[in-house]
Amino acid sequence: xxxxxxALFTLSAVEQTNAWANGELxxxxxxxxxxxxxxxxATRLCFGTLQNRILLDYYLQAFSSMKLSKMEPxxxxxxxxxxxxxxxxxxxxxxxxxNETVSLTRKYAKNPRAAGMVNGILRSILRSLDALPAIEQxxxxxxxxxxxxxxxxxxxxxxxxxxxxxxxxxLCIHNSAAPTTLQINLCRTSLETVQERLQEEGVMAEPxxxxxxxxxxxxxxxxxxxxxxxxxxxxxxxxxxxxxxLAAEPKPSEQVLDACAAPGGKSFAAAxxxxxxxxxxxxxxxxxxxxLIEAGAQRxxxxxxxxxxxxxxxxxxxxxxxxxxVIADVPCSGLGVIRKKPEIRYKDPEEMKALPSIQHQILxxxxxxVRPGGRLLYATCTLRQEENEEMVRHFxxxxxxFSLEGFTLPGPLGKVEEGMVTLWPQRLSTDGFFVAKLxxxx
Numbered sequence: 001x002x003x004x005x006x007a008l009f010t011l012s013a014v015e016q017t018n019a020w021a022n023g024e025l026x027x028x029x030x031x032x033x034x035x036x037x038x039x040x041x042a043t044r045l046c047f048g049t050l051q052n053r054i055l056l057d058y059y060l061q062a063f064s065s066m067k068l069s070k071m072e073p074x075x076x077x078x079x080x081x082x083x084x085x086x087x088x089x090x091x092x093x094x095x096x097x098x099n100e101t102v103s104l105t106r107k108y109a110k111n112p113r114a115a116g117m118v119n120g121i122l123r124s125i126l127r128s129l130d131a132l133p134a135i136e137q138x139x140x141x142x143x144x145x146x147x148x149x150x151x152x153x154x155x156x157x158x159x160x161x162x163x164x165x166x167x168x169x170x171l172c173i174h175n176s177a178a179p180t181t182l183q184i185n186l187c188r189t190s191l192e193t194v195q196e197r198l199q200e201e202g203v204m205a206e207p208x209x210x211x212x213x214x215x216x217x218x219x220x221x222x223x224x225x226x227x228x229x230x231x232x233x234x235x236x237x238x239x240x241x242x243x244x245x246l247a248a249e250p251k252p253s254e255q256v257l258d259a260c261a262a263p264g265g266k267s268f269a270a271a272x273x274x275x276x277x278x279x280x281x282x283x284x285x286x287x288x289x290x291x292l293i294e295a296g297a298q299r300x301x302x303x304x305x306x307x308x309x310x311x312x313x314x315x316x317x318x319x320x321x322x323x324x325x326v327i328a329d330v331p332c333s334g335l336g337v338i339r340k341k342p343e344i345r346y347k348d349p350e351e352m353k354a355l356p357s358i359q360h361q362i363l364x365x366x367x368x369x370v371r372p373g374g375r376l377l378y379a380t381c382t383l384r385q386e387e388n389e390e391m392v393r394h395f396x397x398x399x400x401x402f403s404l405e406g407f408t409l410p411g412p413l414g415k416v417e418e419g420m421v422t423l424w425p426q427r428l429s430t431d432g433f434f435v436a437k438l439x440x441x442x
Contacts, residue, residue: 003038004081004100006031007045008108011077014050014343021046021343029222039222044177049077049084050342051175054149055135056080056087062133063124066117075114078105082122086129094129098122144168148175153349157335157384169426174338174345179429180223182234183242183269184213185300187276189233191215197228210411211239232299237265240336240381240423240433244329245269247407247416247435248377252277254324259312259366262289264296264305266327266379271302281323283310312362319369325377328366330359332380332387336432339425356386363395367402373442376402380434383422388434392420396438405439 006028013019025046029039049056060079061068068076078101085097101122106115125132137143141159145152148171159167182205184191191213198205198215203226208214215234228234242265250256250270258267258280267282274280282293282305290309297305310316312328333352334344363378370376378395380387396402404419412428413421420436 002032002034003042004045004104005108006034006042007049007081008074008077008104010042010046011049011080012073015073015077020341021050022341034222036222036225044089045081045084047177047342048088049080052084052088052149053080053346054151055146056083056149058135058146059083059087059125059132060121063121063128064117072110072114075105075109075111075118078109079118079121082118083125086122086125094126098126140164144171148172150174150345151349154335154345161383161385166424166426170424173425173429174342176339178339180217180236181208181238181242182215182217182228183237183265183272184215185233185235185268186213186272188231188301189228194228194233197233198226201226208239211242212410214239214242230299232301235265235268235296235300237269238340238431238433239428240430241265241379242269243409243411243413243423243430244377244379244433244435245273245327246409247437248325248327248375249407250274250278250280250325254278255322256280256325256327257319257323257366257369258282258327258329259310260284260329260331260362261293261307261327262286264293266329267293267305268296268300268302270325270327271297271300271304274304276302276304278304280305281308282306283308283312285309285311313358313365315365315368321369321371323369324371324374326366326370326374327377327379328363329379329381330362331355332359332382333384334381336381336383336423336425336434338432340431352384356391359387359391360394363391364399367395367399367440370402370440372440374440375405376438376440378420378434378436378438381431382434383424383432388422388436389420392436392438401441402438403441405437407437 009028010025013024014021082097082101085092086094102115102119105118135146141155145155205215205217208216223229245266250273252274261267261282262284267280284290290307294307338344406417406419408415423430423433425432
């Protein structure tokens, strides 16, 4: 019941306040003091419901005389949670899903009659599971949009660069559970030691198939409860973000600026590559994010990281040509991490139009901090050309003192001759990411 409550409250907050599900769910898990097993269930319920929300609403509306949009948020999300369990979670008996949902509704809905309505809708669906409304639409793209719960505009965006087959592969990945990747803090331990310690706690972890010093876990709920996490032997970072740091090639004794650093993963990865030597200035605009980076660096024992409260778009005169490497992981639309942030698909696309201008302003400013002969790494977690390749080419036309430089990555990508690459989830099983490495003339 507590796991379902945590999921319900998170889903309602996402819908009502535009909160991010991941952060909101962590609060609910901590508030309810869920153990690792219940935390994992709450996570599966919450993210699975978000990933399939359009399809769930399509079915629910067919069995409800009231428009879903007219229902109070907790009632609407209770119905979605129940139907997700019925359709997608084989280990939960449908009757249990219905009973628990009715109890949740009775306890937390404002309308005292809501529980009866929820019970009626869900019982009708149970009687009709073999005859649910067809999802096939006249347009094949509309069918895909409904089947995988993606707004049509998003399919149109991806289809500009992908074949129909690859497009469906990408949509399918977006609706799957993301594996957890743990990067090893080589300044403190080894992959083998971490793996042994995890096994002692009953957590199975396998080495990543091609990224060194990385372990892949199935969902384990609250990672902060693991001893290897508390002891600073690991940090959570997707393969794609680690590859971005490897492309930048940070070296011991270098001066590095990570300008949009929160939550700190790239700073941590760079510090470990540098064997905790040299200096990394790790910046963010918001005090609570600065504290997050500081806490992570302290937990990992990475003393070469200096955390600053700075605006990446504002000029800092003392940083002029001061850094060997500047990492610019700029604010973006986030369309590469839909698997981990499924609510991104429901954002208003109009909000994206201002991003390229902001990104160019940041990139142009940060480029002034690169010393002659130094490197500038541009990275995003989106798959839109306007924020990626087009942004880099536009920057290069205005800044001829920079040029793209090739780099070599572990795994399938190997040598990236062009100096920039898009990491597609359906090809590499990573987050969607874009990386470009630029060198300033000596």
